[in-house]
Amino acid sequence: MTDMPCSSHSGHSERRSYSSSRSSQCISDFIQPVIVVHGGGAGSISKERSERVRHGVTKAAMVGYNILKDGGSALDAVEGAVMALEDDPEFNAGHGSVLNEDSQVEMDASIMDGRNLASGAVSSIKGIANPIRVARLVMEKTNHSFLTDRGAACFAKNMGVPAVPGEKLITERNIKRLKKEKVEKTAFLTDVDKNTGTVGAVALDKNGNVAYATSTGGTINKMVGRVGDSPCVGSGGYADNEIGAVSTTGHGESIIKVNLARLVIFHMEQGKNPQEAADAALCYMKTRVKGLGGIIVVDRTGEWAARWTSVSMPWASAKEDKLQFGIVPGMVHISDIGKNKNTNPCT
Secondary structure, three states: OOOOOOOOOOHHHHOOEEEOOOOOOOOOOOOOOEEEEEOOOEOOOOHHHHHHHHHHHHHHHHHHHHHHHOOOOHHHHHHHHHHHHHOOOOOOOHHHOOOOOOOOOOEEEEEEEOOOOEEEEEEEEOOEOOHHHHHHHHHHHOOOOEEEHHHHHHHHHHOOOOEOOHHHHOOHHHHHHHHHHHHHOOOOOOHHHHOOOOEEEEEEOOOOOEEEEEEEOOOOOOOOOOOOOOOOEOOOEEEEOOOEEEEEEEOHHHHHHHOHHHHHHHHHHOOOOHHHHHHHHHHHHHHHHOOOEEEEEEEOOOOEEEEEOOOEOOEEEEEOOEEEEEOOOOOOEEEEOOOOOOOOOOO
């Protein structure tokens, strides 16, 4: 681990990262699939929640990794991983989405295929358990890239996506969160306090294709119709087979201002590795617009990184039958997940 490049003034408090080691001594004749997921950049996570969060992100990573190991595409893997997170009430997406000022759930999501730069997105969608599924259908079944609100809901219905009563997506924890914010009338909370995160995934499959998926319920007590970065290609995520894939989390308005995901891709185009590119982009957002957030990224060779400037960012990765997980700086858990113990001679 290394300090963030813009953190020399604050020392260890800015160590918010983990990344894969590079293996440039030899070139493998096959591609090792990899998936990285995040559960949102946010403030401190209580001890009682940390185990549930760990279970959630590692489960999502394994869902995606098993798809990749079975020969599935990067697109299938990121969709599957994000759906698992949307189904988990611990995360601010799908069933765990926070409430807007009218005590309703409005969700945003996007997905992108690195093969041809095709993308699909939905925003302000209600009554859908898995917005990322609808986003992919927008990409594959329409001539458009982005549908919103009523139009997105009508499209989902026409595609056979089952509707879910709005109250089924509301958790008691999020009801309490909204009440607390309304009572305190803290309209200008810091990014760390106000943001409850986004979920996302990036993947590289055995054919060298990359993809990203990002999904969120937005911010607590947001205005009706507010849309953040998550459905915005270039901000909430980006994927290009020639470079890599990125998914972001954090303060949406700040992420939009700097086009955070595409900024990471730009730095990789200039020769930076995933960790360096993520650091540079997060540093720019922090210094330019005082925004905090997190990034997961994988390049076309399979090198990946998870970096953040928020207090915490639950993440998990799976590659070469190794599952890795972390929440806060300095805490990384690694375990074996594969039955096949044959090692890669290039490792």
